[in-house]
Amino acid sequence: MDSMEVNKGIAAVLVAGITFFLSGTVGTILIQEHHLAKPAIKIDIPQTAPSGAPAAPQLTPIAPLLAKADPAAGEADTKKLGCVACHTFTEGGKAGIGPNLYGVVGGPHAHMQGFEYSAALKAKKGPWTFDELNEWLHQPSAYAPGTKMTFAGIKNDKERADVIDYLHTLAAKPEALPSPTEAPPPAAAAAAPAGASPAGEPPVETLLASADPKLGEADTKKLGCIACHTFTDGGKAGIGPNLYGVVGGPHAHMKGFEYSAALKSKQGPWTYDELYQWLKKPSAYAPGTKMTFVGIPDPKERTDVIAYLRSLSPNPEPLPAKK
Ligand code: HEC
Ligand code: HEC
Known part of the structure; x- marks a missing residue:
């Protein structure tokens, strides 16, 4: 055995020792943290307690x-x-x-x-x-x-x-x-429910409770959504996808439509909150989106449109509980 090999031997023992030590440490940390962990709180769900009591x-x-x-x-x-x-x-x-x-x-x-x-x-x-x-x-x-x-x-x-x-x-x-x-x-x-959008906008669940799907339908004409979208069951894609059943459906919900990577990479269903963010400013919610539409700045108009989209289903999603 020349000295090189002795050194390698020592190094190997050291590495093994360090690895053992670290895995021990990490293991302990993981276990301790586990004991300490509180019941998981999903922070994106509004948790405001009723009548001015302190929020969760x-x-x-x-x-x-x-x-x-x-x-x-x-x-x-x-x-x-x-x-x-x-x-x-x-x-x-x-x-x-x-x-x-x-x-x-x-x-x-x-x-x-x-x-x-x-x-x-x-x-x-x-x-x-x-x-x-x-x-x-x-x-x-x-x-x-x-x-x-x-x-x-x-x-x-x-x-x-x-x-x-x-x-x-x-x-x-x-x-x-x-x-x-x-x-x-x-x-x-x-005071603000955690799901509320920033910048002092009222939370979507509050506005949805008084939203008007008929006005929303009129808004889709006034705002020009109909230039790119169809809304009936089985309607064809245009510049944009058909929107029947989009509320509660997955992001990029229309089979066969060529969505942007930006929208396809979004996980989970379209919630009211997400539609509220999306329609406020599509390019901010999904940078790189193909929907070249500036957005609906007015929260009331936006929720009317969401209420209309919600109605486009044999079984509309339940409205969120009013906060
Ligand atoms: C058991 C190994 C492990 C430990 C301990 C660990 N990390 Fe990580 N960390 C990872 C892995 C693996 C990823 C990649 C996660 C993924 O791809 O989902 C990551 C990702 C990250 C990222 C995102 C990196 C990026 O390029 O987006 C940050 C920041 C980070 N860790 C910070 C920390 C900090 C700070 C600590 C200690 C408080 C820590 N990690 C402890 C394994 C670990
Ligand atoms: C200039 C054409 C255009 C206009 C105007 C437009 N959209 Fe879109 N819309 C698109 C395109 C294209 C996509 C697909 C976006 C992507 O892949 O990034 C899309 C996607 C969507 C989606 C997501 C669909 C899914 O399957 O995930 C919704 C919801 C939506 N639009 C609603 C609206 C509403 C409501 C309006 C009017 C306020 C509107 N759009 C105006 C072109 C348009």
């Missing part, structure tokens, strides 16, 4: 937390929490079980070239914002059901913000931190 807990907005966060503590947390078992953080660092994380903040979802991401993460559009990282790291499996990242999440707000603050330093030109005043004040955040 929501994820704390990240902006004010980031204002007080400490990237050095965050770096230490990535070791303590075991992120380092799966991720590297330096520029050009290799993938391990997880992708390298340099430049992830503000980069696209699934940002590392060549890494085999899950379909769940690849389907996410747009850049990783601070808000999205907040949700993701709180509970990866809730943010991206089917993700390959088998990590329970960071439930502690301070720890999560520290880690995000650290990730944000891993760039030649770090993204600007969000202004803490941009976040809604706690009172407003508690």
